[in-house]
Amino acid sequence: MDSITTAASVIAAGLAVGLGAIGPGIGQGSAAQGAVEGIARQPEAEGKIRGTLLLSFAFMESLTIYGLVVALVLLFANPFAG
Amino acid sequence: MEPLLASSPVTPANHSRKGDSVLCASNEASERLKLSGDLESPEISSVDQCSEYVSLQLRIFRINLAITAFAVLASILFVDINAAISLLLGACSGIIYFRLLAKSIGSIGKSSSSVGKVQLIIPAALVLVVAKVPELHLLPALVGFLLYKPSLIIQFLLEPSAQKKSA
Numbered sequence: 001m002d003s004i005t006t007a008a009s010v011i012a013a014g015l016a017v018g019l020g021a022i023g024p025g026i027g028q029g030s031a032a033q034g035a036v037e038g039i040a041r042q043p044e045a046e047g048k049i050r051g052t053l054l055l056s057f058a059f060m061e062s063l064t065i066y067g068l069v070v071a072l073v074l075l076f077a078n079p080f081a082g
Numbered sequence: 083m084e085p086l087l088a089s090s091p092v093t094p095a096n097h098s099r100k101g102d103s104v105l106c107a108s109n110e111a112s113e114r115l116k117l118s119g120d121l122e123s124p125e126i127s128s129v130d131q132c133s134e135y136v137s138l139q140l141r142i143f144r145i146n147l148a149i150t151a152f153a154v155l156a157s158i159l160f161v162d163i164n165a166a167i168s169l170l171l172g173a174c175s176g177i178i179y180f181r182l183l184a185k186s187i188g189s190i191g192k193s194s195s196s197v198g199k200v201q202l203i204i205p206a207a208l209v210l211v212v213a214k215v216p217e218l219h220l221l222p223a224l225v226g227f228l229l230y231k232p233s234l235i236i237q238f239l240l241e242p243s244a245q246k247k248s249a
Contacts (some may be wrong), residue, residue: 036191047134065205070210
């Protein structure tokens with residue numbers, strides 16, 4: 001792998017993880033805030049709130065995982081490496 | 083002067099739980115049910131809510147196992163054995179990831195105020211292992227890892243019918 005491809009892959013990996021984590025991070029923070037407030041107001045609905053939070057977090061975190069996988073593929077199984 | 087209550091109110095001190103299923107173990111729930119004779123007490127309600135969360139995890143786990151078994155059998159029949167092994171490895175990683183995520187969500191508001199990031203080690207380790215072992219394929223492993231999403235969608239679609247049955 002030549003040096004330009006290596007440098008571009010490393011930069012792209014960093015951008016993929018960094019930019020891909022911004023949106024899910026903000027979303028998870030606000031979702032967790034809402035869930036904790038909801039549990040504090042209605043402790044009897046704790047199970048349902050946690051279940052819904054689990055589902056929404058699983059979908060939100062998959063966006064982070066996409067970026068992570070792209071970064072790891074670029075770093076360890078680069079298809080552009082000659 | 084404190085008011086006399088039939089049962090102690092639900093306070094954070096009463097809930098010394100740190101995780102989800104570990105803290106909501108069935109023997110603990112049964113002990114609480116035995117100790118308290120009042121069926122309307124807040125403790126029992128809290129135990130019910132906790133067991134509801136655990137049962138949701140168990141339902142998703144069962145659906146995930148069924149989808150994984152179907153996908154592995156289909157890949158053995160229609161692709162090859164290496165792809166099936168990769169798919170199975172990815173599916174196991176997905177189950178572990180989902181378990182860690184559920185545990186992290188179960189501890190929100192009790193022992194931590196944010197979701198942990200420990201579970202993100204799992205897909206990273208999966209990609210690293212698949213990249214290092216030449217017999218494994220990357221694409222089936224990633225598809226297997228994401229097999230928890232169909233199980234979530236199925237559970238989400240089945241949930242209103244389950245609520246109607248219980249009502």
